[in-house]
Amino acid sequence: MAGGSPEKEFVESVSKLDGRLPSGNLEDKWDKYKSSMKIVNPANKRKFNIIVVGTGLAGGSAAATLAELGYNVKSFCIQDTPRRAHSIAAQGGINAAKNYQNDGDSVHRLFIDTIKGGDYRAREENVHRLAEISTNIIDQCVAQGVPFARDYGGLLTNRSFGGSQVSRTFYARGQTGQQLLLGAYSSMMRQVAKQQIEMFPNREMLDVVTVNDRARGIVVRNLKTGELETHSGDAVLLCTGGFGNVYFLSTNGKASNASAAWRCHKKGAFMANPCFAQIHPTCIPTSGEYQSKLTLMSESLRNDGRVWVPKSKDDKRSPADIPESDRDNFLERMYPAYGNLVPRDVGSRAIKKMCDEGKGLDPTGRAVYLDFKSAIDRLGKKNISDKYGNLFDMYETITGDSPYSTPMKIYPAIHYIMGGLWVDYDLMSTVPGLFVLGEANFSDHGANRLGASALMQGLADGYFVIPNTLGNYLANTKLDPVSTTSEEFKEAKNDSKEKTEELLNIKGSSTVLEIHRELGGVMWDLVGMARTKESLQEALDKIPKIKDKFWNDLYLPGESNTLNKNLEQAGRLADFLELGELMALDAMNREESCGAHFREEYQTEEGEPLRNDDKYAYVSAWEYNENNIPILHKENLDYKFVKMTQRNYK
Amino acid sequence: MSDVISLNLQVWKQSSIDDPGSFEFYSVKDISIHISFLEMLDVVNENLQKEGKDPIAFDSDCREGICGTCGFVIDGVAHGPLAKTTVCQLHMRHFEDGQTLVIEPFRATPFKVVKDLVVDRGSFDIIIQAGGYVTVSTGNAPDANNILIAKDNAEDAFDSAACIGCGACVASCPNASAALFTSAKISHLSHLPQGKIEDDQRVKGMVEAMDDEGFGNCSNHAECEAVCPKGISISNIALMRRNLIKTIL
Numbered sequence: 001m002a003g004g005s006p007e008k009e010f011v012e013s014v015s016k017l018d019g020r021l022p023s024g025n026l027e028d029k030w031d032k033y034k035s036s037m038k039i040v041n042p043a044n045k046r047k048f049n050i051i052v053v054g055t056g057l058a059g060g061s062a063a064a065t066l067a068e069l070g071y072n073v074k075s076f077c078i079q080d081t082p083r084r085a086h087s088i089a090a091q092g093g094i095n096a097a098k099n100y101q102n103d104g105d106s107v108h109r110l111f112i113d114t115i116k117g118g119d120y121r122a123r124e125e126n127v128h129r130l131a132e133i134s135t136n137i138i139d140q141c142v143a144q145g146v147p148f149a150r151d152y153g154g155l156l157t158n159r160s161f162g163g164s165q166v167s168r169t170f171y172a173r174g175q176t177g178q179q180l181l182l183g184a185y186s187s188m189m190r191q192v193a194k195q196q197i198e199m200f201p202n203r204e205m206l207d208v209v210t211v212n213d214r215a216r217g218i219v220v221r222n223l224k225t226g227e228l229e230t231h232s233g234d235a236v237l238l239c240t241g242g243f244g245n246v247y248f249l250s251t252n253g254k255a256s257n258a259s260a261a262w263r264c265h266k267k268g269a270f271m272a273n274p275c276f277a278q279i280h281p282t283c284i285p286t287s288g289e290y291q292s293k294l295t296l297m298s299e300s301l302r303n304d305g306r307v308w309v310p311k312s313k314d315d316k317r318s319p320a321d322i323p324e325s326d327r328d329n330f331l332e333r334m335y336p337a338y339g340n341l342v343p344r345d346v347g348s349r350a351i352k353k354m355c356d357e358g359k360g361l362d363p364t365g366r367a368v369y370l371d372f373k374s375a376i377d378r379l380g381k382k383n384i385s386d387k388y389g390n391l392f393d394m395y396e397t398i399t400g401d402s403p404y405s406t407p408m409k410i411y412p413a414i415h416y417i418m419g420g421l422w423v424d425y426d427l428m429s430t431v432p433g434l435f436v437l438g439e440a441n442f443s444d445h446g447a448n449r450l451g452a453s454a455l456m457q458g459l460a461d462g463y464f465v466i467p468n469t470l471g472n473y474l475a476n477t478k479l480d481p482v483s484t485t486s487e488e489f490k491e492a493k494n495d496s497k498e499k500t501e502e503l504l505n506i507k508g509s510s511t512v513l514e515i516h517r518e519l520g521g522v523m524w525d526l527v528g529m530a531r532t533k534e535s536l537q538e539a540l541d542k543i544p545k546i547k548d549k550f551w552n553d554l555y556l557p558g559e560s561n562t563l564n565k566n567l568e569q570a571g572r573l574a575d576f577l578e579l580g581e582l583m584a585l586d587a588m589n590r591e592e593s594c595g596a597h598f599r600e601e602y603q604t605e606e607g608e609p610l611r612n613d614d615k616y617a618y619v620s621a622w623e624y625n626e627n628n629i630p631i632l633h634k635e636n637l638d639y640k641f642v643k644m645t646q647r648n649y650k
Numbered sequence: 651m652s653d654v655i656s657l658n659l660q661v662w663k664q665s666s667i668d669d670p671g672s673f674e675f676y677s678v679k680d681i682s683i684h685i686s687f688l689e690m691l692d693v694v695n696e697n698l699q700k701e702g703k704d705p706i707a708f709d710s711d712c713r714e715g716i717c718g719t720c721g722f723v724i725d726g727v728a729h730g731p732l733a734k735t736t737v738c739q740l741h742m743r744h745f746e747d748g749q750t751l752v753i754e755p756f757r758a759t760p761f762k763v764v765k766d767l768v769v770d771r772g773s774f775d776i777i778i779q780a781g782g783y784v785t786v787s788t789g790n791a792p793d794a795n796n797i798l799i800a801k802d803n804a805e806d807a808f809d810s811a812a813c814i815g816c817g818a819c820v821a822s823c824p825n826a827s828a829a830l831f832t833s834a835k836i837s838h839l840s841h842l843p844q845g846k847i848e849d850d851q852r853v854k855g856m857v858e859a860m861d862d863e864g865f866g867n868c869s870n871h872a873e874c875e876a877v878c879p880k881g882i883s884i885s886n887i888a889l890m891r892r893n894l895i896k897t898i899l
Contacts (some may be wrong), residue, residue: 143791154798186783193779
C-alpha cells in the first residue's frame with residue numbers, strides 16, 4: 001500500500017439492480033416492447049417539453065426525432081453551434097448488419113461480435129436491440145444526404161473494422177462522424193425552423209433539478225455572458241458524451257467533460273463501470289510537455305496498414321532500410337486469424353508490450369510503425385489516397401512526415417469511455433425522468449467497444465430507441481406542472497452560483513492546466529492501460545492530494561459574469577478529480593481483467609485478460625454519498641443466450 | 651535549426667461585444683516548434699496567468715481540424731499562412747525565430763466579437779435552417795441501396811459536404827460574403843437524388859437568409875477558396891447561381 005493511507009472505503013448494497021428487461025426470446029424482445037408500450041397520442045405530444053443536453057450523434061438525433069414526432073424540444077450545447085459536437089471527429093465508420101457484401105453478416109453476427117468484443121460485460125438485450133436497429137440507421141442517414149462511399153454501380157461500399165470477420169462498416173472517407181453529425185444537425189435545423197426545437201448554444205449544464213424525485217429541469221451557464229439560467233421540462237435527456245479528458249491527454253475535444261453526468265450522479269444517478277476506459281491503439285504519439293490533445297488515426301487504417309517494430313531493439317536504421325526479414329509484424333505473428341484487425345484493447349496491449357520490451361521507436365520509445373508500403377505497392381497510391389487521403393494529410397500536417405513515403409508512428413491513447421451513467425432498458429437512469437444516451441451511458445459496449453460502434457450506438461439511441469421509450473415513460477407517468485420560479489429551481493441555481501464563486505475565491509497560485517496535467521499523469525500511469533492493486537492504491541492515495549491542491553491553491557483569472565474559459569475548465573476539473581477517484585476504486589474492486597480493464601494480476605499465460613465470471617459477471621453501479629463513501633450496487637449479467645467464453649482472436 | 655523560437659505577438663483584445671477593443675503586445679520566448687499554434691497560445695496564457703494578467707480568449711475544441719470551432723486571422727490571412735489548414739493544425743515549425751505576428755478575430759458584420767478572438771457565428775445556423783437539409787423524418791427512409799448514386803456524384807457531394815463551418819471564407823471576403831459556405835451546402839445536396847428534389851426552395855431560402863443576416867454578395871474575389879481549410883471550391887458558388895437563375899426562368 002503506497003503512502004500508508006487507509007484503503008478507500010465503500011459499502012455494498014444488498015439489493016440487486018434491475019435493468020427492467022423485457023421477457024421472451026432475445027430476437028423478439030424489442031418488437032414485443034414496441035407493440036406493448038404505451039404511446040402518447042399525436043395531439044398530446046405538443047404538451048410535453050423535453051430537455052436535450054448535448055447535440056452530438058445521440059443528442060442531435062434525439063432532438064430532431066422527438067421534434068418530428070411533435071414534442072417541444074429545448075436543445076442545449078456547449079459549443080457555439082450544434083454542428084461542432086465532438087462526434088464530428090469520429091473518422092472510420094459506422095457498423096450495420098446489412099450484409100450488402102454477401103459475406104455472411106447478420107443481426108445475430110453483429111450482436112455476437114459486439115458481445116464478444118465487450119468481453120461479456122454488456123447486457124444481451126441492449127446489444128441485440130442495437131444490432132437490430134443498425135440497418136435502419138444507414139437507411140435514415142442516406143435519406144438525409146450523408147455521402148457514404150459508393151461503388152461504380154452506385155451502391156454503398158464497406159470496409160472492415162477490428163473484432164469482426166465480415167465487412168460491415170459504412171464510411172464517408174475518413175470523416176464519417178462529421179457527415180453523420182451534419183445529417184443529424186440538418187434534421188435539427190429543419191425543426192428549429194419549424195419552431196419545434198428551441199436552440200440554446202454556448203450553454204454548459206451545471207445541475208439537474210429534481211421535483212418530487214423526478215428530473216424536471218436543468219441549470220445552465222451561458223458561456224458567453226456568464227449568466228445562470230434554469231429551464232424546466234417533463235424529461236431530461238443527457239447526451240453529453242464521454243469523460244476521457246479525466247486523463248488530460250486523450251483524443252476527446254477540449255470541451256468534452258464529465259460535469260453534466262457527474263452532477264446528475266451527485267443527484268442520485270448511479271455511475272456504472274467507470275473504470276472501463278478504451279485505449280485506442282493508433283494515435284499519433286506524444287511529442288512534448290505542452291501537447292494539449294492526442295490525435296487519433298482511424299482504426300480503418302489497419303485494413304491496409306501493417307503494425308511492426310524492428311526485431312532487434314538495437315536496430316536504429318531508418319524504416320526504409322530495415323528489410324522484411326528484420327521486422328516483427330507482431331500483430332500478425334501473435335494473432336494470425338485477425339492479424340492487424342484485432343480489437344482495440346488487444347492491439348493496444350500488444351503495442352505496449354513491444355514498447356515495454358524496449359522495441360519502441362525513438363525518440364520516446366513509446367511508438368511503433370503503421371506501414372502502408374505493401375498496400376501502396378498492391379493497390380496503388382491513388383487507391384490508398386481515395387481511402388485515407390485526409391488521414392494521411394492530417395498525419396503529415398501534425399508530424400511533418402508523409403505516410404506515403406515513410407511509415408506512420410503510432411501509440412495508444414485514451415479514446416472512449418464504455419462506462420457511464422447506469423440506465424435501464426428504456427435508457428432511464430436511477431433518477432426517474434433522467435434519460436442518458438450515447439457515450440454518456442454505460443449500456444452497450446461492455447468492457448470494450450468495437451470500432452465503428454460508437455456512431456451506431458449514438459444514433460440508435462437517438463433516432464430509434466428514445467422516441468419509443470420516452471413516450472412510454474410520459475404515457476405512464478403523472479407529471480404535475482413545474483415552474484422555474486419554484487423553490488427547487490431557485491435552490492439549484494443558487495447552489496451553482498455558490499460553487500462558481502467558490503472556485504474564483506480560492507486565489508491560489510496553480511493554474512487549471514497544471515493541476516489537470518497532474519491528475520492526467522496519475523490516471524494514465526496508474527489507472528491506464530494496465531492496472532495493479534498497488535497502482536490503484538497509489539492513485540487513490542494521490543488523487544485526494546491533487547484535489548486538496550485544487551481546492552486550496554487554484555488560481556483563476558477573471559470574473560464569473562463574462563466569457564471565462566479558465567472558469568469553465570476549473571468547474572470541469574473539480575468533477576474530474578472526484579470521478580478519477582471513483583474510476584480507481586471501481587478498477588480496484590474489479591479483481592479480474594476484462595476487455596479494456598487489464599489488471600496485471602489476472603492474465604492468462606499468454607498475457608490475455610483473464611475474466612472471473614463467477615465473481616464479476618456484473619455491472620458495478622456506484623451511488624454517490626455525501627460522506628464520500630460510495631455505495632456499490634450490482635446488476636447481475638445473467639447470460640441466457642450467449643455462452644461466456646474466453647475471447648480468442650488468434 | 652533550433653527547436654525553440656521567440657515571437658512578438660500583436661493580439662486583438664476586446665473584453666465584450668460593446669468594448670471597442672485594441673491590440674496588445676506580447677513578447678513570447680522558448681516556443682517549441684513542434685507544438686501547434688493553439689498550444690503556443692496555451693503557453694502564452696499560462697504565463698499571463700502566472701503574471702496575474704488576463705489570458706487571451708480563443709475558441710477551440712477538437713484540435714484536429716474538423717469541428718470548425720477555432721479560427722482567427724494571422725497576419726491578414728484567415729487560419730494563417732499554411733493552405734488548407736485550420737489554426738489548430740498549424741504548427742510552429744512554419745514560423746521564423748523573432749517573427750512578429752498580428753492576430754485578430756474573424757471580422758464581418760454578422761460575426762460579432764464576443765471576446766478577444768472569439769466570434770459569434772450563429773448566423774450560419776440560420777442559413778442552414780432556411781433549407782440546408784433533406785425533408786425526411788426518422789423512419790421514412792427506404793433501404794439505403796434503393797437510392798443509387800453514381801460514384802462521381804457521391805464524391806462531388808462529399809467534397810462540398812466537407813465544409814466545417816468555421817467562417818474563414820466570410821472573414822477573408824472583402825464583401826463579407828457567405829457565398830462559399832451557403833453554396834457548399836446547396837451543392838452537396840444538389841449532387842444527390844434525394845437532395846435534388848428540393849433544389850429550388852433550398853437555393854431561394856438559403857440565399858435570402860444569407861442576405862437577411864447581413865452577409866455581402868460574392869464578386870468573384872476567390873479569397874474564400876484560398877483560405878478554406880477544407881479546400882471547398884468556388885465552383886460551388888457557380889452552381890448556386892445556376893440553381894438560383896433556374897428558379898427565375
